[in-house]
C-alpha cells in the first residue's frame with residue numbers, strides 16, 4: 185500500500201513483517217474457526233433470530249449512547265471506581281501515565297486489548313520508562329517479535345511453532361523446543377514472575393453493562409483474571425462503543441461472541457468486574473479506573489451509514505471468511521485492526537486521508553456480512569467509504585479528478601432516471617460516429633488521456649433493449 189504514513193498507521197513497521205507467502209497456519213486456523221462457527225450456529229435453531237436481536241440491541245445502544253454511558257459512569261462511581269473520559273488516543277495515554285505516576289508504577293501486566301493496540305499504549309509506556317508486559321500467550325509472542333497482532337483474536341496466527349521456538353530462544357536466551365505445550369509452559373513461567381511483581385494491571389473489555397457498571401471480559405486464558413486481580417491497581421481502557429444496556433442484553437452477546445469467534449459455546453473465562461474489591465481479603469484490586477475511549481467514535485456516530493461499524497463485538501468472524509484476509513494476512517492492512525472490520529473501522533477512526541486504501545481492500549463478495557453476528561453491512565460501508573475517498577470528506581481532498589467525478593455523476597444520474605437513460609440511449613448512435621472520427625478522443629488532455637490513449641471508442645452496435653429483444657427472439661426460435 186502506498187501513501188504518506190499517517191500518525192497511527194505504521195506501514196513500515198507492519199510491512200517488514202508481511203511474509204512472502206501467507207503461512208498455512210493462517211488458512212488452517214481460519215478454516216477451523218469457520219467450520220466451528222458453522223457447527224455451533226447450526227446447533228441453535230434460533231441463530232438467525234439471535235443475530236437480529238443482537239443487531240437491534242447494538243443499534244439501539246449506539247443511538248442512545250449518551251444515556252447508557254451516563255448510567256454506566258454513575259454505576260461505576262457508586263461501586264467505588266473512577267471513570268475517565270478520553271477524547272483522543274493521546275488523552276488516553278496521558279491518563280494511564282498520570283495514574284501510573286501517582287502510584288509510582290514501574291511494572292505493568294496487560295491482558296489482550298484492541299483498545300490499547302489502537303492507542304499504541306505499550307510503545308508510549310516504554311518511552312515513559314514503564315515496563316508493560318503482554319500476558320496473553322499470542323500477545324506475548326508478538327510483543328517479543330516486535331509487531332502488532334495479525335488477527336483480532338489470534339494475534340500470532342501467522343507464526344509457525346518453529347518460528348516461535350526460534351523467537352523464544354533468541355529473546356529469552358535459551359534453547360526453546362518446538363513443542364507447543366513446552367512453549368506455553370516457558371511463557372507461563374516467565375509471566376508468573378511478572379504477575380507477582382506488577383504494580384498495575386491494564387485490560388480492555390468486551391462489554392460494559394450500563395445497568396450495574398460492570399466490565400465484562402471474555403477470555404480463553406487465565407491471564408485476564410491475573411491482570412485484574414493480582415496488582416492493587418486495575419486500569420481498563422475500553423472504547424465507548426462497548427457499552428450495552430443490561431444483563432439481559434449480555435446473555436445475547438455471550439451466545440453470539442464465542443460461537444462466532446472460535447466456534448466455542450462459551451469462552452473458558454467470563455469475568456465480571458464491578459468496581460474495586462469491597463473488603464480486605466476479597467479478590468480484586470484496591471483501585472479500579474475505567475478509561476472510556478472516544479478517539480473518533482462520536483464522530484462516526486454522525487455518519488448514518490458508517491456508524492453501523494460501532495455495533496462490532498470484535499469476534500473476528502469476518503476476517504476468517506474474507507478471501508482477501510486469507511490471502512494477504514493481517515499485516516498487509518497496516519493497521520491496529522485487520523480484516524474487513526479493520527477496512528471499515530480504521531478509515532473512520534483515523535480519517536480517510538490516513539487509511540484511504542483500506543476501503544478498497546475488498547472484493548465486496550459479502551461473505552463478511554453473511555457471518556457477522558450483529559449484521560453489520562460491511563460491503564455497504566465499504567462502498568460508502570470508497571465514495572468518501574473519491575469525493576473527499578472532512579479528512580481528505582477528493583481522490584478522483586474533477587472530470588472523472590463529473591462523468592461518474594452523469595452516469596449515475598442516467599442510471600437512476602429511466603427517462604434520461606432512454607434519451608441517452610437514443611442519442612448514442614447519432615453522436616457515436618462523431619466521437620470516433622479519426623480517433624480524435626485519444627488526444628484528450630490528462631487525466632482523460634490515461635484512458636482514451638489506449639482505449640479507442642468502439643462503434644455503437646445496438647441499444648440494450650434492441651439487443652435484448654433480438655436475443656430473446658433467437659432463443660425462442662431455437663427452442664421450437
Ligand code: SF4
Nearest residue numbers: 496497499500502556
Ligand atoms: S464486523 Fe462483525 S464479524 Fe467482524 S469482528 Fe465485528 S462483529 Fe465480528
